[in-house]
Amino acid sequence: MRAGSPRLLREINDRAAIDALLRHGALTRSELEAQIGLSKPATAALLTRLETEGAVVRAGLRGGGRGPRAQLWTVNGTLASVAAVDLTPRGVDIAIADITGLLLAEHHTALPRGGHEAVLASFQLALAAAASRAGVDPNGLCQVVIGAPGGVNPVTGHLGFAPHLRTWEGFDVPGTLTELLAVPVTVENDVNLVALEEMTSGRAGDVQDFVLIWISAGLGSAVVINRRLLRGATGGAGEIDSMRVPDRAAADTGVDRGGIRLGDLLATGSVVKLARAHGFSARSGAIALRKAVDAGPEGQAFLLDLARRIATGVAGVVSVVDPQLVLLAGETAQAGGEAFSAMVAAELHQLVTPRTPVRTSLVTGKPVRSGALHAALALAREEVFGLVAATADPFRGLKKPAGAAPGPRRPPLRARHISPTAH
Template sequence: MRAGSPRLLREINDRAAIDALLRNGPLTRSELENLIGLSKPATAQLLTRLELDDVVRRDGLRGGGRGPRAQLWAVNGALAHVAAIDLTPDSVDIAIADISGTTLTEHHAPMPRGGDVLTAFTEAVGKALAEAHLNLSDLHHVVVGSPGAVDPATGQLGFAPHLPGWEGFDLPGRLTELLGTTVTVENDVNLVAVEEMIAGRARDVRDFVLIWPVDATGAAVVINRVLLRGATGGAGEIDWMRVPDLAEQDTGAGRQGDRYGELLSSVAVTRLAKAHGISARNALGAVTRALASGAAGREFLADLARRIASGVAGVVSVVDPELVLLSGEVAQAGGSVLCELVASELRRLVIPRTPVELALVGGQAVRAGALHSALAVVREQVFGLPTEDMLPPATRSSS
């Protein structure tokens, strides 16, 4: 063997053990041995070495009954901490976690509409850290999920006029200065797609498109399990496309072309529902009532599906994905009925017969995707574990 190979082999085995512990949680020595394929003595030596380096710690015992209880081992979560943040025009939703993935605290705070949003943002992060008994200096990486897209050349946020105060400067760079650690700003729908690849319906899918169809309309395009971001970061910003209104019921929308996001705004969807005799305060209420309204409800949902498909068709024609996923609370409310109607309309508009299904990950999907992304970055930095290509790239440093 060449010089240095025993050390290289130890590093490979150490990374394999750390990865197994991160993926599976606390393990006994024998469980770890089976997962990484080392002998009993080699696994024991590995655990001793990692414990001396404070990389792993003893984490209780497993078993009982007549036999001896086995020692459990876990990664030392205190080695690094991350923040995952879902930024909206009205609020921030923050999770602070350690490198093992354990969430230490969750913090929700309102955001001002314009004005000094950066100060409010920094204060919210500080309060979240205080709840976790941490300081800004304890943060190793932050991922922020935001509407719009960051231009990789300038760091400026675009496609987000509904986020006043956040545009016109290097956003990741400014946040890096304020928080004292590296920051990635990623499109919110992209992070939902990341979470679908990790824990949702796209775990075994190579190429797919995820659509957030109503209110803050957007899309994420994944090719060979890599997010497509585009030259200016604007891939998937279908909100700004001009499309004809294909709904059969006339609501005064532009038949020759209107902004896709405007056709699918909550106001526009509610107006469409009213034209079908369904009264609701917002799009979510309209879809929920439509499902219980018989023929009139079905006709409204079919018209809504025509609007959704009018924008999705262009993406499907170019990308020819394996799957289209509908995400967001309105899509969840429409369920399989809405998916089937959108799929039927797509078959009328384009050649690919792409299945349309409901995204599996709901709730705080943006924040969950941000957390997985932040953990991937710090685990590469601390342990040398490879970052999946699907995750956001290493962050811009402040200039």
């Protein structure tokens, strides 16, 4: 073996051990040995080395059984922390987590409607408040990932396709925030982050190509090709809100049959109006769908009309992309369940050649913030541990995503001895 090979092998084994501990949580030496395929002495030496370097710490003992309790090991969460932000016209929802993914704090607050300076200052204060709750220095965050409506132009850094965020337009958003906060900031489309979350914990875990349609207070979509997000030349890939489509619903609600913005056609107010035309009164699109589903056969006409509207909008995307799967996400779309997704699929197959299945997204809760958190963790783990994502990893595309600004110069992190190597 050439000189330097033992060190290279140690680095590879170290990263394999860190990766196993991050994926599975605290493990005993024997459990880690089984995960990474090393001998008992080699695994023991590896753990000693990583503990000395501060990369792993002891995490109590594994109880149970008749034998002696075994020492547990885990990644040192204090090595780095990240922030995930869901930015909406109403304000920000922030989560702070350590590098293991342990949630340290949450913070939600409204932002002012003033100019750029006031909004940015309030954002900085909100992030500092969240970090304070977590016991973290806001200037010491390893990564900040923000999910926002619209898309960031990769050339200018400007946020576009976001008419509801006027105060965030006209300047380099990721660059300005990176300079202001003195930490690396990435701004990603909110629905793109939902798609990333779907690849992590939803139906798209093993899907290479899919389209996610988000129908809630707003409308959006994400296109994933070979497990990489398609962002487009100006960051606007998937912005289907402004597509003009005809209304194929049987019920007449006064919509121009020659063509209307898809975002207007599927807005919660339009869905409520369509439900009313079929005899269902509701305050939101999601409530209307749930009422129609609960009504059984009496609700089918409304559900079919809405399925026609969705299928008409999705047809163009499916015809061009020919994905393996279409996922319906968002409060309104998910309220119909799998039976409604099947209705959308049936209507879609009347309009396009591909027999693409349509399913309901499994991701619920706070999917934008969750996606931002997974993205931030992937970026931080690459910086700290050299854990470069494989080609099939959904977060590899976020290594240098559209709109990401160069990070500020910062001192080496404690675990940088686990250096990245070419794969």
